Structure formats: C-alpha cells, structure tokens
Amino acid sequence: MSKIVRGALAAALLVAVAACSTTPPAGDPGAAPARKLDAKTQLECGSKRGCR
Numbered sequence: 001m002s003k004i005v006r007g008a009l010a011a012a013l014l015v016a017v018a019a020c021s022t023t024p025p026a027g028d029p030g031a032a033p034a035r036k037l038d039a040k041t042q043l044e045c046g047s048k049r050g051c052r
Contacts, residue, residue, distance in 0.1 A: 037045070
C-alpha cells in the first residue's frame with residue numbers, strides 16, 4: 001500500500017513541477033504612452049496634440 005501512495009505522491013509532484021515550469025504566452029503590451037509636448041512646442045501650439 002505504501003508503494004502506491006508514494007507513487008501517487010511522486011506523480012502529483014511531477015505534475016506540479018511541470019505545471020510551474022511552463023511559461024505563459026507573452027501578451028500584447030499595448031500602445032506606447034504618448035509623449036508630452038516640450039515647453040517650446042506648448043508655447044507655439046498651445047495644448048493641441050496635432051501640432052507636431
């Protein structure tokens with residue numbers, strides 16, 4: 001009986017280690033945040049984003 005229990009525990013440990021060792025697929029990081037306008041551009045264009 002103890003050999004069966006040890007075998008089951010070994011199999012459970014093997015499955016747990018195998019599940020932890022796989023890496024999840026990389027997700028899409030999304031769009032990069034927009035850069036802020038510098039002081040000179042803000043003076044020339046105001047707060048509009050279209051002036052570049």
